[in-house]
Amino acid sequence: MSSRPPSSSETPDRAAIAGALDRARRTIGQRLYDKDHAVRLALACLLADGHLLIEDIPGVGKTTLAHGLADTLGLAFSRIQFVSDLLPSDILGVSVFDRNDAEFVFRPGPIFSQLVLADEINRASPRTQSALLEAMAERQVTIEGVTHRLDAPFNVLATQNPADHSGTFDLPDSQLDRFLMRIDLGYPSRMAERRLLADGDTRADAHNDRLSPVAGPDDLIAWQRAAAGTTVRDPLLDYLQALIERSRRDGMFERGLSPRGGLALRRAAQAWALIDGRDHVLPDDVQAVLPAVVDHRLTRRERGAGTPSAHLLACVDVG
Template sequence: MSPQPPPQNAAPDRAAIAGALDRARQAIGQRLYDKDHVVRLALACLLADGHLLIEDIPGVGKTTLAHGLADTLGLAFSRIQFVSDLLPSDILGVSVFDRNEAEFVFRPGPIFAELVLADEINRASPRTQSALLEAMAERQVTIEGVTHVLEAPFNVLATQNPADQNGTFALPDSQLDRFLMRIHLGYPTRMAERRLLAGGDTRAEAHNDRLSPVAGPNELIAWQQAAAATLVRDPLLDYLQALIAYSRRTGIFERGLSPRGGLALRRAAQAWALIDGRDHVLPEDVQAVLPAVVDHRLIRRERDTDQPSTHLLHSVDVG
């Protein structure tokens, strides 16, 4: 049994946390070659107690990353394959009549797990996609008038195919905003692909041989508390506010960052600092997580090859 998290007033051992997270990154790196920055972003998203969206073509390792996170953090894992005929009840659960008890009994769906993989989420209809909305936002689901709490830790990792592929439904803005980060894996490097071709299928290994956990659910909750307690000094808050304010200037983006988006940026930067074992946030932490946090929330009015985060970084001084 995993040890209980430390008391709220106990100072977290940030060096020990950073060491455990480094072991998790190395273990996942044995399955997902040369993607250390992406793995680090995914860990930071979970440390910030956020949901993660991975957008990429099929077959580049999205599911492998999900399995690696669940294994190394010792989380109860479930996978939901989103298809066109998937129903909300297939995700949330359903009440069935128990003849022995002569009453309806709730049978929980796969959403009741600690790490939920919503695979190819944009292949399902908007009605089914929206079934995740309350769960992601409120950490609860309501079925037939009864509310069922999703116990912590609870995080959703969703994958989606590019929107130009056949059989996809674009995620609405309200759903996109529920994801703290969106990341892309991309094609492997030449050396990484050589290792894949020479060494076999790491996806099969991910299914057959689980990675050894470096922690458990209680530890993850304690780490999330430590991330939230990471110090954000006034000059850093000034930088965050400058980025947010610039995003809201008329004529640059269709809409600026919402307060939720600003909080997401702060939480992600705190988690990034914790991975380094620090008790305070640096501007470099904000800059490291900025693309993953803001690029799915901001749309440029003018046609430009630069991502919104690139424009922000070039336009806003640290101070």
């Protein structure tokens, strides 16, 4: 592992980065069978320095993926179990009076970590959910008028159960928009489930025996910088802009993509290209990440077949 990230003047070795990321994907695959595409999306989200929301039923491997990402990237990890009586101070921390020094001392909460798992985020009240907004948007928290910075890298991976499950609260649009991507894992394939049944429950191993790291926090910071430096040429910008403008002009959606949503799509496509070891973005990169980036940001006016991303791809020509 590198002891420091390279300076911005150094040219990143994209082949080496792609090789390390491939090792991370294969290592996580030792615990999360046959979910390579979801793992790649999760890695792309972190490379784009974004937050990830995983929406799926209980028991399909959401927590396993979170542990795998933390282990393979060597990140400090904390888990917050969101329940109905969770308070914002349980997440952010609290100032307590130190009698010895006769002053208030801030005790940081679990948000002060490098990869934070907000488990079953939609089981907490909207007030508690909103405690994450400042941290996710500005990488800082404000307690009693005092601002505390969060060290890099800092990324949130949240899980939520489908909205029709009992005891859940819908995430507000402002919260959803803070997540660069939303993905699901789905049921395992027949072959993967057979392997799972043969091997037994590996969750205890996942929590007690950490996977071997292939990188460290400094590496992730350097890789995020490399992803941000991936070239986006004018024709590709034209394609991105056409997708964004179509989402706004199309009467099918209540609201189009915001500027933040457009930037999220660019960053995710750059990260996807980096995973392949390329120094430039292709339309295929945009198409690969589009569902994860836009489907939770666009709401249809009327129920219909297909996803928002599929509709956009069908309406916008690559050119």
